[in-house]
Amino acid sequence: MNRSNKTVIGTFLTPAVVLLMAFMILPFVMAFVLSFTNSRLIPGPRGTQYIGLTNYQKLVEDNMFWRGLKHNFYFVIIVVPIQTSLALLLAILVNQKLKFSKFFRTFYFIPTVTAMVAVAVVWSFLYHPNGLINSFLTFITGGVWGGVDFLNTTRWAFPAIMAMSIWQGVGFQMLIFLAGLQDIPSSYYEAADIDGANSWEKFKYITLPQLKNTTTFVVISTTILAFRLFTQILVMTNGGPQGSTYTVMLHIYKMAYQRLNIGYGSALTVVFFIIILIISLLQRYLLGEQREVA
Amino acid sequence: MFDFRTRRKFILYTIMTILFIIFFFPLLYMISTSLTPNEDLILQNMSTIRAFFPSEIGLKNFSDVFQRMPFGRFLFNSLFIVSTTILLGLVVNSMMAFGLARFNFKGRNLIISTVLALMIIPFEAIAVPLLLITNRLGWLDSYQVQIIPFIANPFYIFLLYQFFINFPKELEEAAIIDGANWYQIYYKVAMPLSKPVLASVAILHFLMQWRRFLWPLMVTRGPSYRPLTVAMQVFFGEYPRLWGDIMAYVAMMTLPVVILFVILQDRYVSTVARSGIK
Structure with missing residues (x-):
């Protein structure tokens, strides 16, 4: 049987190869090249010039970049553990053999199919100084909570965005954990029952070790999402108040798009990519190349 | 007195219901506010449970969106x-x-x-x-x-x-x-x-x-x-x-x-x- 007909193979591969080259590989390579130039979206009279490491020098001294990066790490440190454990808790809850498990599962994942820009607007209203969240907090604290303007207070704006991001994203990780839970053979639990293990012991000695790969995957993918943080920031605070919610992606957007400085935006992009690359390689290392080609 | 099984079920359902409210109230709030035709009423109700049960209901906001x-x-x-x-x-x-x-x-x-x-x-x-x-x-x-x-x-x-x-x-x-x-x-x-x-x-x-x-x-x-x-x-x-x-x-x-x-x-x-x- 002919498995090496060049025309046939060419027909199957060409469309995707051309598109990937033009819209992924080319821009990816260009990001590196452009980062050594003063390229602008609308070129000036002297055109684009090679300027060596100037953009990277600028980057090292750019306080807004470091502030953004610090916030991204801050987001990772707070959100990743909370979101991962909450997702696991939700998965365990909806995995119980109860009558309405599926009903609850549905409602827990609904936020994940919404567009971030849409729910970010709804939450801006909930976070209003006279909004529902403030009045609820006042109610449950018996009036101790005085009410704050969440999105306009340096102390509260970022935590408010974090809470909303967890609300929107946790259902997705819940479904990944749920798939992991359902892959654990029930015979493990039956054997533990015979040995007289209690629920906590079963969780600690069977569930958690069996979910090791799933947990690694969830932690890493949530970390990557944290570095891509953009939409909810732009919609809810635009990086403010006083830069307290500024992130790397917002900085790239402002430099490249608003200031049309493609060269500097590219240098920022390269650094951003190197961070993602390190995290992704860490994932491949921890998961032991599970996704290797068959 | 509840036996162990019923109590466990009760606790699970309570937790799941609280989480259900957390996950669902923003969307419910979105729906009820969109159906409140009067902007003053929205601002008046925004911090209370009444936001979910507006006294006036209508599709004016929707027609406004199409008009504007x-x-x-x-x-x-x-x-x-x-x-x-x-x-x-x-x-x-x-x-x-x-x-x-x-x-x-x-x-x-x-x-x-x-x-x-x-x-x-x-x-x-x-x-x-x-x-x-x-x-x-x-x-x-x-x-x-x-x-x-x-x-x-x-x-x-x-x-x-x-x-x-x-x-x-x-x-x-x-x-x-x-x-x-x-x-x-x-x-x-x-x-x-x-x-x-x-x-x-x-x-x-x-x-x-x-x-x-x-x-x-x-x-x-x-x-x-x-x-x-x-x-x-x-x-x-x-x-x-x-x-x-x-x-x-x-x-x-x-x-x-x-x-x-x-x-x-x-x-x-x-x-x-x-x-x-x-």
């Missing part, structure tokens, strides 16, 4: 961009995956490794040069700038490749004996058999394209080609904010998708499982 902006146009833009990308993506990505899985040729391993490596690159890492490229092509403010760069996707190629590689060789050998050529095998044998994985890819592609925000924000200007996500910007520049109208817009954008996914939930659940690690 070309909502139909934005909806069409979104649907057109999303559906075109998905359809072309299914064809292009499955052809590539089929070619890689079913043929041996020089350079195959290199292409496979490249596809795997490309999976690491997030869109944000290529957005800036892509803006320059599409600007040079004269594509700014168009449909194609929002469609063509997103058709081929290494992750979807990988998902489909994984499926095709496990596909029994006997099936295509039988088809070849029957006189079928490779295009017919792809189209008449492989495609029908891979419906579940094609559905998964379509779902992931839908979510990615439907929610896309950064890119259309950078490449569209006026209302002509703006999708729903970016067209919403009109509201952000206005003070005081007309929350009733905003919520009506957001509801029209969100609820159809939510209902669709509730109906297709088993498929969605298996799709997420597929996109995770096995």
